[in-house]
Amino acid sequence: MQEKQQTKKELTREKNQRLILAAAEKLFAQLGYDGASMSKIAKEAALPKANVLYYFKNKDNLYEAVLDNILGEWNLGLDNASVDDDPASVLYHYIKNKVILAVEKPVPSRLFASEMIRGAPYLQEYLKKSTRPWIQAKYNLIQDWIAAGKMDKIDPNHLLFAIWSTTQYYADFQTEVLLVLDKPAYEQQDVSAITQSIAQIILKGVGLQLPEPIAQ
Amino acid sequence: MQEKQQTKKELTREKNQRLILAAAEKLFAQLGYDGASMSKIAKEAALPKANVLYYFKNKDNLYEAVLDNILGEWNLGLDNASVDDDPASVLYHYIKNKVILAVEKPVPSRLFASEMIRGAPYLQEYLKKSTRPWIQAKYNLIQDWIAAGKMDKIDPNHLLFAIWSTTQYYADFQTEVLLVLDKPAYEQQDVSAITQSIAQIILKGVGLQLPEPIAQ
DNA sequence: ACATTGATTGACCGACTGGTTAAGATGGGA
DNA sequence: TCCCATCTTAACCAGTCGGTCAATCAATGT
Numbered sequence: 001m002q003e004k005q006q007t008k009k010e011l012t013r014e015k016n017q018r019l020i021l022a023a024a025e026k027l028f029a030q031l032g033y034d035g036a037s038m039s040k041i042a043k044e045a046a047l048p049k050a051n052v053l054y055y056f057k058n059k060d061n062l063y064e065a066v067l068d069n070i071l072g073e074w075n076l077g078l079d080n081a082s083v084d085d086d087p088a089s090v091l092y093h094y095i096k097n098k099v100i101l102a103v104e105k106p107v108p109s110r111l112f113a114s115e116m117i118r119g120a121p122y123l124q125e126y127l128k129k130s131t132r133p134w135i136q137a138k139y140n141l142i143q144d145w146i147a148a149g150k151m152d153k154i155d156p157n158h159l160l161f162a163i164w165s166t167t168q169y170y171a172d173f174q175t176e177v178l179l180v181l182d183k184p185a186y187e188q189q190d191v192s193a194i195t196q197s198i199a200q201i202i203l204k205g206v207g208l209q210l211p212e213p214i215a216q
Numbered sequence: 217m218q219e220k221q222q223t224k225k226e227l228t229r230e231k232n233q234r235l236i237l238a239a240a241e242k243l244f245a246q247l248g249y250d251g252a253s254m255s256k257i258a259k260e261a262a263l264p265k266a267n268v269l270y271y272f273k274n275k276d277n278l279y280e281a282v283l284d285n286i287l288g289e290w291n292l293g294l295d296n297a298s299v300d301d302d303p304a305s306v307l308y309h310y311i312k313n314k315v316i317l318a319v320e321k322p323v324p325s326r327l328f329a330s331e332m333i334r335g336a337p338y339l340q341e342y343l344k345k346s347t348r349p350w351i352q353a354k355y356n357l358i359q360d361w362i363a364a365g366k367m368d369k370i371d372p373n374h375l376l377f378a379i380w381s382t383t384q385y386y387a388d389f390q391t392e393v394l395l396v397l398d399k400p401a402y403e404q405q406d407v408s409a410i411t412q413s414i415a416q417i418i419l420k421g422v423g424l425q426l427p428e429p430i431a432q
Numbered sequence: 433a434c435a436t437t438g439a440t441t442g443a444c445c446g447a448c449t450g451g452t453t454a455a456g457a458t459g460g461g462a
Numbered sequence: 463t464c465c466c467a468t469c470t471t472a473a474c475c476a477g478t479c480g481g482t483c484a485a486t487c488a489a490t491g492t
Contacts (some may be wrong), residue, residue, distance in 0.1 A: 007489080007490075012439085013438090013439085016439095029333070030334060030335070031334065032248035032249065032251065032330070032334070033248065034247065034248055034250035034251035034479095035248060035249065035250035035251075035334075037478080037479065037480080038480060038481085039478080039479080039480090047440090048441050048442080049441090049480090049481095050440075050441055050442080050481090050482085050483090051439080051440060053480085054438095054439070054440075054441095055439095057481095058480075058481070059480065059481090110333045113329065113333055114248070114330070114333060116388065116389045116391055116392055117245070117329055117330060117388055117389075118246065118247070119246070119391050120391045124391070124395075127392060127395050128395065131395070131396070132395065132396065135396050152416075152420075154413060154416060154417070155409070155413050157396055157397060158409075158410065158413035158414070158417075159413070159417070161382070161385055161386075161393065161396075162382050162413070162417055164385070164389075165381040165382045165384075165389075166377070166381045166382060168381075169377055169380070170377075172329065172332065172333055173329075173332045173333075173377075173381075175332055175335050175336045175340070175343075176332055176336070176343060176347070177377065179340075179343050179344065179347075179348065180347070180348065180351050180373055180377075181373060193371070193374075194374065197370060197371050197374035197375070197378075198374070198378065200368075200370060200421065201374075201378055201418055201421030201422060202417055203421075204368075204420060204421045204422075204423075205416065205417030205418060205421030206420075207420075223459085228469085229468090229469085253448080253449065253450080254449080254451085255448085255449080255450090264470070264471050264472080265450090265451095265471090266451090266453095266470075266471055266472080266473095267469080267470060267471070270468095270469070270470075270471095273451095274450075275450065275451090
């Protein structure tokens with residue numbers, strides 16, 4: 001248990017790294033890779049620029065650290081499902097989780113989107129090694145559901161694209177959504193309204209029924 | 217008709233402006249606002265930087281010109297529909313057009329997405345003056361279709377978001393899509409495959425039937 | 433108590449940024 | 463033909479970029 005006993009140095013080290021990562025995440029998402037300068041990030045983290053470069057050797061290094069930090073908590077869900085589960089329930093909860101994430105933590109989604117728009121210069125390897133096997137497994141799962149007559153025939157890839165796009169839209173295009181809805185910010189009730197709308201379209205769209213009554 | 221008689225100067229002026237706009241559009245979408253420098257744009261357009269700044273006073277001016285240039289051809293469609301039309305047919309063709317645009321001209325979509333992710337610093341006014349009235353009209357149209365019993369009850373805003381997100385995804389996230397589909401580039405047949413998948417989900421999702429048999 | 437290691441930071445660097453300027457090339461109307 | 467407006471472009475500017483460095487500071491093991 002002696003690894004739990006952290007020295008003061010180790011504590012401030014961790015704290016500073018978290019500070020820098022949070023500041024970098026925010027600014028990279030807001031201003032893009034080139035727009036977020038090291039000095040702006042340092043200022044946001046309330047540290048001297050040289051100190052930021054002490055913890056992360058260079059800008060690329062920091063950018064990759066931010067991406068790594070995000071991907072872990074962002075891509076999960078839909079992982080424990082099997083053929084025997086009810087696709088309506090599984091997909092509904094997957095959509096719901098993605099909507100909650102999009103509304104409550106939009107920054108990672110925006111950062112991911114920026115990366116993709118630029119051709120994924122840093123995430124290409126990650127996509128090949130991690131996303132592709134994951135989607136392959138889900139592809140098979142959905143195919144099995146279709147073969148079992150549990151849902152309509154549809155290309156599973158495009159179904160997953162549809163779920164990702166519709167949910168992440170509320171994070172990436174938040175500005176447009178709020179402007180159209182004429183709101184200053186998302187409210188509690190919006191999460192369920194969005195979830196219901198998306199789930200209604202997509203689930204019925206592949207021959208499933210909404211698993212829950214509309215919660216008021 | 218004498219305005220048709222262009223002098224040599226006017227011709228090169230137009231040509232250079234088109235050249236610069238095309239180069240800027242490409243680089244702004246690829247590298248973001250800050251990543252695309254004036255010298256890179258000039259190099260891409262094969263002109264000296266000072267010449268680019270002669271035609272467009274400064275970077276902001278050029279950026280806005282690029283956005284203006286895009287929005288005209290990008291946002292149309294769904295405009296001549298009325299309550300008496302068949303929603304299935306109207307929405308199907310709208311989706312189809314958006315998919316074609318996403319696959320064949322992804323750059324404008326990516327530029328628009330970048331703008332949105334950054335909070336639409338330049339497009340906010342445009343959104344208020346142009347997009348909001350447009351979407352208000354479509355909102356009423358869809359509500360009328362619902363009232364006429366032609367389709368399921370659904371919030372028209374979220375339906376439009378779903379159509380925009382699913383279609384534009386194939387432009388903005390092209391890298392991810394191609395990687396998942398294991399292709400080097402979109403092919404002719406992909407347009408109809410994507411259109412069919414999206415239309416199948418969304419139309420059936422709001423209680424409509426695909427208006428055309430799957431074209432082989 | 434002290435030496436050693438890690439942490440902090442201001443000053444600095446060359447490269448590049450968006451933008452200006454001024455001098456010359458070009459072409460059209462008189 | 464000549465003049466004048468438009469166009470072209472190298473040279474230049476101050477400011478910022480990512481990154482380095484060396485001097486100082488703080489904490490730790492002995």
